[in-house]
Amino acid sequence: MxxxxxxxxxxxxxxxxxxxxxxxxxxxxxxxxxxxxxxxxxxxxxxxxxxxxxxxxxxxxxxxxxxxxxxxxxxxxxxxxxxxxxxxxxxxxxxxxxxxxxxxxxxxxxxxxxxxxxxxxxxxxLMQAEAVADLVHSQSVSGLRAAYGVLEGGLSVRVRRLREDLVDARARLESLLDFSEDVTSAELGDIDRLMARVEYEAASLVDSFRGARARLDGFTVVLAGRPNAGKSTLLNALLGEDRAIVTDVPGTTRDWLEGRVMWSGESVRLIDTAGLHDTGDATEQAAMESTRQQMARADLVANIVDGADDRDAEELNCDTGDPLPQIIVLTKADLPSRASTAPGVETETVQVSALTGRGLGELRKAILRHVSPQTPDQTGAAPLRERHRAALAATAEATRHARRLLAEDTPEIAADELLRAAAHVDDLLGESQDEAVLDRIFAEFCVGK
Known part of the structure; x- marks a missing residue:
């Protein structure tokens, strides 16, 4: 080709x-x-x-x-x-x-x-070429902006700056190696500061990956909570259609259901899940395990609590032990309210009524506020693919190692680490062409693009 x-x-x-x-x-x-x-x-x-x-x-x-x-x-x-x-x-x-x-x-x-x-x-x-496919497949307006920004070179500018700094640091280091007896601490400090800038910038780009990629694919919000708390009714209200079956029988939802909405230019994937409760029923246990898996992968968990129930709302936890990003949603606001948040719970709480529509606008705003903070991700200067994230993480790690080696007075090995970091940057830009990698990347495209 x-x-x-x-x-x-x-x-x-x-x-x-x-x-x-x-x-x-x-x-x-x-x-x-x-x-x-x-x-x-x-x-x-x-x-x-x-x-x-x-x-x-x-x-x-x-x-x-x-x-x-x-x-x-x-x-x-x-x-x-x-x-x-x-x-x-x-x-x-x-x-x-x-x-x-x-x-x-x-x-x-x-x-x-x-x-x-x-x-x-x-x-x-290569990053700009990948952005063509990302733009075509974007699920949201903000995702389009992110992909278009990469296509226009926003990410490339930052990555090329990393390479320039790596080349500069390595050139200075190798120059000092030729005159090792005359090296001053000030000169070593200048090189370390240059490497520190590379490490910080690469790590910052890695940190921006998840939010940028979520904008491209759409954010995932899981509706979780006890059986019969109003999760399915709320899903239908947020989607504006009857996607989930709703009955007064607890446990109607056994498998997860999903739907997509577009709010303020953001694509949001809403997932209704089986209720969480103590049970010895094997089928219900399997359904709850599926719920926990969805919660662990979510950008946000909407902890749905029956507002007409007298049990206090508590934060949901994940089996991994990691804290879940979540908000508490008190449903059935059209009925006399009895539920409240448990002592010590500071999670944002929103009251809604799927029946009357009360609070649905506030809930949409709260969800977007949590999943889509206004960050530089939207400028097209953030990595959008796992390949980008992995290469940038490797660049940060190699540079971190080079700084450690320089501090340990092994500048020759530090220079080799800087060369390795620069190679990861070249891979990002496609400067070192691997036909197998190119085949895999362009196979994602449609014919005619």
């Missing part, structure tokens, strides 16, 4: 629609398109201008009207000649364009091959 051949693919989703788009890239993109598209004036006479014409079959007979434009290399997405044909969204028309394009010398593109060529030709670094 990325060679001198010309590729072709449909870039719009398959199925009948108003518009379909076919993209070609490569040295023969214009010549191939001219066999498929009869334009007036001829396609290519005026680069970067839209041409009106017709899609023609093997006999030169028109089968559809279309628009086309020719973009000359190197100032294109792939740095190659590109032609895009906009037809009606008929599978028959799109298939005809693809078949005729292949007959005249193009080949069908592999998944993500257009973006892979953009990366290989230096238009994007």
């Amino acid at each position: 990325g060679g001198p051949d010309t590729i072709i693919a449909v870039s719009t989703p398959r199925g009948s629609g108003g518009v379909g788009l076919v993209r070609l890239s490569g040295p023969r993109a214009l010549a191939v398109a001219q066999q498929v598209f009869d334009g007036r004036p001829p396609l290519g006479r005026h680069p970067r201008q839209v041409t009106y014409g017709r899609v023609v079959d093997d006999d030169g007979r028109p089968v559809d009207t279309a628009l086309a434009w020719y973009l000359a290399a190197p100032d294109t997405y792939t740095s190659e000649d590109i032609v895009e044909l906009s037809t009606h969204g008929s599978n028959a028309v799109l298939d005809l364009v693809i078949e005729r394009g292949i007959c005249h010398g193009a080949r069908l593109a592999e998944p993500g091959e257009f973006t892979r060529r953009a990366f290989l030709n230096g238009r994007l670094d």
